[in-house]
Amino acid sequence: MILPFKIAKRDDVPKNKAALILILSIVLALVLSGVVLLFFGLNPIKVFGTIVTGSLGSAMRIQQTLIKAIPLTIASLGILVAFKMKFWNIGGEGQIMMGAFAASWVALNNGDLPSPILLPLMAVAAIVGGGVWALIPALFKARMGTNETIFTLMMNYIAIKFVTYLQYGPWKDPAAKGFPKIPAFSGNAVLPNVFGLHAGWIIMIILVAAVFLFMNYTKKGYEITVVGESLDTARYAGMNVSAIILVAMSISGGLLGLVGMVQASAIEHTLTWGLSSGYGFTAIITTWLARLNAITTLFVCLAFAMLLQGADYIQLALNVPSSVAGIVEGIILFFVLGSDFFLRYRVQWIGLARARAEADGLPLRGGAAE
Amino acid sequence: MRGITKSFGSAKANDRIGLTVYSGEIHALLGENGAGKSTLMNMLSGIYRPDSGSIFINGKAAHLTSPKDAIAKGIGMIHQHFKLVDVLTARDNIILGGGSGFFLREKELNEKILRLSDQYGLDVKPAKKVYEMSVGEKQTLEILKVLYRGARILILDEPTAVLTPQEIEKLFAIIRNMKARGCAVIIITHKLGEVMAISDRITVLRRGEAIATVETNRVEIPALIEMMVGRKVDLSIKRVRYEDRKELLRVDGVTVINHEKKTALDGVSFTLHGHEILGVAGVAGSGQKELCETIAGLQEAEKGRIFFENENILGKTPRDIIRLGIRMGFIPEDRLGMGLVGSMDIVQNIILKEYQNQRGFILRRGPSVEKAKQIVDRLEIQTPSIRTPVSRLSGGNIQKVLLGREIDSNPKVLITAYPVRGLDIGASYRIYDLLGEQKGRGVGIIFIGEDLDVLIELCDRILVLSGGKVTGILDAAQASKEEVGFLMAGGAA
Numbered sequence: 001m002i003l004p005f006k007i008a009k010r011d012d013v014p015k016n017k018a019a020l021i022l023i024l025s026i027v028l029a030l031v032l033s034g035v036v037l038l039f040f041g042l043n044p045i046k047v048f049g050t051i052v053t054g055s056l057g058s059a060m061r062i063q064q065t066l067i068k069a070i071p072l073t074i075a076s077l078g079i080l081v082a083f084k085m086k087f088w089n090i091g092g093e094g095q096i097m098m099g100a101f102a103a104s105w106v107a108l109n110n111g112d113l114p115s116p117i118l119l120p121l122m123a124v125a126a127i128v129g130g131g132v133w134a135l136i137p138a139l140f141k142a143r144m145g146t147n148e149t150i151f152t153l154m155m156n157y158i159a160i161k162f163v164t165y166l167q168y169g170p171w172k173d174p175a176a177k178g179f180p181k182i183p184a185f186s187g188n189a190v191l192p193n194v195f196g197l198h199a200g201w202i203i204m205i206i207l208v209a210a211v212f213l214f215m216n217y218t219k220k221g222y223e224i225t226v227v228g229e230s231l232d233t234a235r236y237a238g239m240n241v242s243a244i245i246l247v248a249m250s251i252s253g254g255l256l257g258l259v260g261m262v263q264a265s266a267i268e269h270t271l272t273w274g275l276s277s278g279y280g281f282t283a284i285i286t287t288w289l290a291r292l293n294a295i296t297t298l299f300v301c302l303a304f305a306m307l308l309q310g311a312d313y314i315q316l317a318l319n320v321p322s323s324v325a326g327i328v329e330g331i332i333l334f335f336v337l338g339s340d341f342f343l344r345y346r347v348q349w350i351g352l353a354r355a356r357a358e359a360d361g362l363p364l365r366g367g368a369a370e
Numbered sequence: 371m372r373g374i375t376k377s378f379g380s381a382k383a384n385d386r387i388g389l390t391v392y393s394g395e396i397h398a399l400l401g402e403n404g405a406g407k408s409t410l411m412n413m414l415s416g417i418y419r420p421d422s423g424s425i426f427i428n429g430k431a432a433h434l435t436s437p438k439d440a441i442a443k444g445i446g447m448i449h450q451h452f453k454l455v456d457v458l459t460a461r462d463n464i465i466l467g468g469g470s471g472f473f474l475r476e477k478e479l480n481e482k483i484l485r486l487s488d489q490y491g492l493d494v495k496p497a498k499k500v501y502e503m504s505v506g507e508k509q510t511l512e513i514l515k516v517l518y519r520g521a522r523i524l525i526l527d528e529p530t531a532v533l534t535p536q537e538i539e540k541l542f543a544i545i546r547n548m549k550a551r552g553c554a555v556i557i558i559t560h561k562l563g564e565v566m567a568i569s570d571r572i573t574v575l576r577r578g579e580a581i582a583t584v585e586t587n588r589v590e591i592p593a594l595i596e597m598m599v600g601r602k603v604d605l606s607i608k609r610v611r612y613e614d615r616k617e618l619l620r621v622d623g624v625t626v627i628n629h630e631k632k633t634a635l636d637g638v639s640f641t642l643h644g645h646e647i648l649g650v651a652g653v654a655g656s657g658q659k660e661l662c663e664t665i666a667g668l669q670e671a672e673k674g675r676i677f678f679e680n681e682n683i684l685g686k687t688p689r690d691i692i693r694l695g696i697r698m699g700f701i702p703e704d705r706l707g708m709g710l711v712g713s714m715d716i717v718q719n720i721i722l723k724e725y726q727n728q729r730g731f732i733l734r735r736g737p738s739v740e741k742a743k744q745i746v747d748r749l750e751i752q753t754p755s756i757r758t759p760v761s762r763l764s765g766g767n768i769q770k771v772l773l774g775r776e777i778d779s780n781p782k783v784l785i786t787a788y789p790v791r792g793l794d795i796g797a798s799y800r801i802y803d804l805l806g807e808q809k810g811r812g813v814g815i816i817f818i819g820e821d822l823d824v825l826i827e828l829c830d831r832i833l834v835l836s837g838g839k840v841t842g843i844l845d846a847a848q849a850s851k852e853e854v855g856f857l858m859a860g861g862a863a
Contacts, residue, residue, distance in 0.1 A: 219725050219733045225714075226722065232708035235668055237722045238689035 018343055025339035029332040036327055047314060047324065054313025055306035061313065063197060067267065069305035070200040071096075071259045075283035076290065076297045077211045078255030082134075084215060084292050085228040085248050091137065091152025092256050092280025094159035095130040097273075099257025100264040101163055102129025104182070104271035107264070108171075111186030118188050122261050130257015131250040133159060138249035142242035156280070164273040171271070184269045191266040198266035204298075207255065212294035214251075224248045256280060282308070285333050304329070374423035376409055383409040385578040386423065393522070396545060396555045398565040398586070401575035402598055402795065407558045410575070411525050414556075415447035416440035427523070446516025447525040452508050454500045461496040464515050486517055491547045505653065506537040513544065524548065525556045530564055534653055535822070535855030542568050560598075562591050563823070574598055599795050607802050607827045610810065612645035618814040619665070619696075619783055624674030624684070626660045626838075634660040636838040637674070642783065642814040647805060649829030649846065650818045651854050657838040658818045662785050665816075667691040678783070689726065697781035709772050712761030716753065717742045719760055720775050745774035749804070766797030773801065777808060784808060787818035802828055822851045836860045 034044030055065045075092055082089035089095075102125035110118055137151035166182065173183040191199045215221040223244050227234045234241050263275050286304050290296035311325025376384040384406045391397045399407045412418045414425065416434035425432050427443050434440045440447075454463050461479060480496050487494050492510050500508065509529065516524060526545075530538045545555050545568060559565060565572055566586060573583040574597040581597045619642040626635040635657045642648050650658055663669035665676060667688040676684045683691055710719050720738045728734055742756040749770040753763055760768055769789060776784060786805070790798035805815055805828070819825045825832055829846045834857035841861035844853065 217733055218731055219728065220731070222718075222721065222725060222733050226711055229711040229713055230708070233711055233722070235688065236666070236708045238667075238687065238692045238726065240687070240689070 021339050021342055022336065025335040025342075026332060029335035030328075032335070033328045033331045036331070037324065040324070042318075042320060042324070047318065047320065050314050050317055051307065051310025051325065054317060055309040059196075061309065064312075065302075065305050065309040066197055066201065068308045069302050070198075070204050071263055071277075071279045072282060072286060072305055072308075073204050073298055073301040074200075074207055074262065075256055075259045075279045076287045076301055077207055077294060078130075078252045078259070079280075079283045079287040080211065080290075080292050080294060080297060081215070081224065081248055081255065082252040083228075083287055085224045085245065087138070087141070087228075087245065087249060087252075088149045089134065089137075089152050089249070089252055090149060090281070090284060091134065091155045091253075092283055093276045093278070094152070094156035094280070095133045095253045095256035096260040096263070096276040096280050097156075097159040097163050098133040098260065099126035099130035099254075100260030100271055100275050101159075101166070102126050102257065103261035104185070104264050107185045107189035108183065111189060113188060115188045115192070119191065119265070122189060122265060123258060126257040126261030127254035128257070130260060131254040134249045134253020134256070135246060138246050142245045160273060160276070163271060163275075166271070167273050182270045182272070185265065189265055190269055191262065198262075200262040200266050203258070203262065207258075208294050208298050211255075215294065220244075220247060282329075285329065289333070289336055374410060374413060374420045374425070376406075376413060376418060376421050383578050384413075384420070387575070387578075387580045389573055389580065389583075391523070391554045391556060393552050393554050394549055395571065396549050396557065396569045398569035398572045399556055399558045399575065400560065400562075400565055400572055400594065400598060402560060405575040405598070406578040407575055408527060409578075411447065411527065411556065411558060414440070414523075415445055415525060441516075441519050441521070444520055444522040445525070446519060446521030446523070448509070448512045448516060448527065448529065450528045452512055454508060454511065456501040457499065459497050459499050460494050460503075460511050460514075463500060463511060464496075464518050483514070483518065487514060490514075490517060490551065491544060506533060506540060509533070509541065510544065517548075522552070523554045523556070525558070527558045528560075529557065530559065530561065534859045535851060536859055538564070561821070562594060565594070566591065576600055595795060607799070607824070608806055609828065609830070610806070611830070612809075615643035615645045618642050618644050618679065620677040621665070622675045622677065624664060624676065625672045626657075626664055626669055627672055628660055628669070634838050635664065635671075638835075638838070638840050639674075640833055640840060640843060642816060644782075644812045644814050645809055646831070647809055647815045647817050647829045649825040649832040650816060650835060651822060651825055651832055651858060652835035653858055654820075656835040656858075658787060658835060660838075661835070662787050662816070662818065665691075665696065665783075665785060692723070692726075695780070695782035697776040697779060697784050710760050710768065713759050715759055716746065716751075716756045716771055719771060720745070720778075723775060723779055741778060745771070745778055749774045749800075766793045766800075769793060769797070769801065773804060777804065781808075781813055783814045783816070785816045785818075788820060789817070790824075791820070798824075822854055826851065826854070834858055834861075 030048070034048070037044040037047050054061060056062055075096065078095070079089060079092055103122040106122045106125045107118065110121070113121070133155060134152070137146070137148050137155060140146040140151060141148045168180045171182045173179075173181050175183070193199070194202060215225070223234070223239055224247075226237065226239065227241055227244050227248075231241060234244070259279060260275065263277075263279075264271055268275055282304065286300045287297060290300040307325055307329060311322040314320045314324065315322045374384050374387045374389075387406070387410055389399075389410070399411070401407050409418065413420050414434070416437045416439050419435060425434060427445070432439075432443050434443065434445075437447075455466065458466070461476075461483060464483060465479060483494065483496050486492070490513075492514050494507070494511055494514050498507075500511070503511065513524070529541060533541060545557070548555055549570075557565075557569065569586045571583060571585050572589065572594065574581045574594065576598060621641070622639050624635055624638045625633065628634040638657070638661065640648070650661065652658055660669055664671050664684075667683070667686055667690070671684055674684065675682045678694055678696060681694075683694065683696070711722070717735060717738050720742050721733065721735065724738055724741075725733055739756065745751065746753060746756060751763070751767045751770045751774070753767060760771055763771070773786070773789065784805075789801050789805070793801065802824070805817065809815055817825070817829060819828075826846050826849055832844045832846050832849055832854060833840060834842045834844070834854055836858055837860065842857040844857075
């Protein structure tokens with residue numbers, strides 16, 4: 001087959017050019033999303049505009065956007081620690097649910113403890129809950145080399161169904177007149193507001209800094225990176241690879257578990273089966289887009305939270321299904337991942353005529369014959 | 371081939387190369403790693419397409435867009451790593467991908483295969499399964515496979531790398547036979563001795579350019595090296611003998627079953643002294659890797675003991691063994707696979723062996739930055755900065771980073787496997803010098819090597835492995851290549 005262009009590997013791309021390619025890919029993604037919207041009979045300019053006004057247009061909407069950014073960022077940090085080790089933890093949803101479950105168990109049984117004691121207890125429980133849930137696949141991976149992708153994915157369903165069972169069964173609120181819900185937490189178990197936003201944002205900022213420092217400036221962070229880059233090198237350097245996998249996954253799961261605590265305490269005021277709202281999956285996208293850097297993760301998550309909030313808003317304002325925003329998300333990810341190809345290869349347009357000539361073996365130029 | 375150019379990124383792998391090969395000729399393609407030999411041949415066999423330039427076969431322009439095209443035009447390539455299906459018989463491997471007709475006419479095929487092997491003097495049993503074959507047999511089968519498909523131009527990529535000297539002789543006989551029958555044979559290699567022994571003409575490539583094509587009987591080895599390297603190279607290895615050698619490491623009856631459930635080491639025993647380089651010779655896959663890994667604590671052993679300064683270290687963790695002063699500079703085929711992290715810079719790679727001695731939780735880089743500077747200076751490592759990811763350095767410099775780090779930690783035992791693999795000649799000799807220096811400091815060195823000439827020149831003693839067994843330990847000063855080769859093939863047993 002004769003193609004009118006050539007593909008060649010290229011050397012490292014300078015940073016500003018790489019950024020340009022990235023921005024270009026996002027612009028292209030938006031253009032293509034626009035075409036898809038047109039196809040649905042929607043005005044893309046209006047939809048995009050409404051997404052922006054819907055996420056930033058008023059103090060209340062900004063608050064809603066931030067409320068979505070908090071769990072997304074913390075979840076992304078958890079995913080980051082695992083991905084840095086090339087441990088493909090796609091069990092974020094389950095780890096969030098188990099964290100929420102553990103926090104709720106503490107909150108429901110100790111409702112009369114004062115907040116300064118109860119909230120940290122809930123957080124610790126959530127970290128343990130999420131951590132243990134992540135530790136199970138990690139143990140199997142470290143001991144038997146099982147595939148963590150399938151394993152962590154399946155653990156999601158177990159966790160979600162377990163919480164559903166609690167909600168419809170043993171934990172059902174008898175006072176709810178048969179309505180399947182778990183009793184609400186006491187006021188002591190709810191995260192307080194700080195500057196008009198629940199205190200989760202403080203946790204988020206601390207964790208961004210902590211994860212950044214941990215990955216870049218500690219021995220454990222270094223070990224995790226080495227294990228991710230080359231297992232053989234890690235073993236050769238005398239690292240205890242199994243132990244590192246277990247530690248990293250407890251941290252990863254612990255962070256995701258904390259997301260569950262924040263959501264249960266600040267948003268839902270109880271445990272519900274829909275509490276994870278897909279943050280565990282969306283975090284995979286944001287972490288990847290942020291190229292596994294904790295600081296970048298914060299900004300990517302803020303942008304994605306806008307998209308999520310905007311999606312909710314267009315549903316109300318334009319009567320458009322929020323899945324439209326899901327399509328936009330997917331297209332952006334597709335383009336950004338695709339842009340990697342252009343970072344690695346140079347595509348050169350040579351035209352059909354020349355391609356044919358070359359294929360026929362006619363020396364065009366530089367053909368110093370023997 | 372005329373004016374062939376192929377670029378990868380900004381690097382020109384082939385720059386306007388012209389190559390003419392006649393029928394009934396054995397043509398050697400000589401050059402250091404990265405000179406562009408394999409790239410050129412991959413274009414001839416249809417795997418790559420040239421950016422510009424053209425290929426003529428029997429005087430006609432040919433556009434080869436796939437290996438299938440190349441086969442149809444009578445070009446067959448035998449790769450360094452065999453492309454055979456282990457569980458199938460020789461016959462099935464031969465017809466695989468041939469695809470003429472739906473039914474297999476077994477009898478006819480058998481006859482055709484036998485006729486071909488008779489013609490070319492190949493010894494292949496059609497019904498034998500590939501996994502039962504020796505390396506030499508597999509290679510013969512590969513050759514038969516391309517001949518069966520009607521190849522008249524054969525390309526052999528580093529065909530002797532995995533063979534014992536005796537098997538190499540057999541292979542050369544086959545190649546001469548093919549020449550007699552009018553085939554054109556192209557051999558890619560960097561082993562000069564073999565080039566002189568087998569080829570009619572030689573084309574030397576250097577950095578993607580064809581330097582010269584010469585007739586073999588009119589050229590001497592030093593001239594060839596000069597063409598390959600681009601300058602004169604001093605090819606002598608200094609070997610100093612030390613008398614006050616004391617035992618450092620004693621390996622006693624070590625048996626290892628590797629992860630493929632094969633016995634990789636079988637009752638291996640030897641001693642290593644200070645002030646000594648102990649060479650390990652053997653066909654690839656004779657247990658060298660397992661030997662290194664067992665000493666370094668990366669591989670569990672079934673039986674045996676390893677004494678280091680009278681302490682049994684078998685069963686200790688790699689970390690403990692590193693603390694005792696045993697350093698392994700194990701360089702596998704993909705140099706970066708074990709020992710270095712490609713995406714990290716020199717400093718971070720040096721931390722790899724340092725950080726465990728640091729106390730506390732925080733990673734300190736300061737001392738390693740100093741060390742990195744020292745190592746870069748001392749070993750003359752060519753790098754833009756100590757912050758450059760090591761994967762962007764050239765092979766020789768990567769090797770120097772690895773070796774520099776291990777030497778810097780004042781080891782007592784140093785294990786190096788194929789430390790010069792992929793290096794140009796100058797860099798190789800720099801590495802030999804460094805090893806010699808370490809030996810002078812009293813270090814005991816285990817040197818896993820490929821090139822028998824180098825092993826004999828550099829080492830004090832040579833241990834020969836064959837199928838996981840030690841078939842002999844020779845005094846290098848008195849050993850001959852034939853002797854080592856005989857032991858590599860299994861010796862008297």
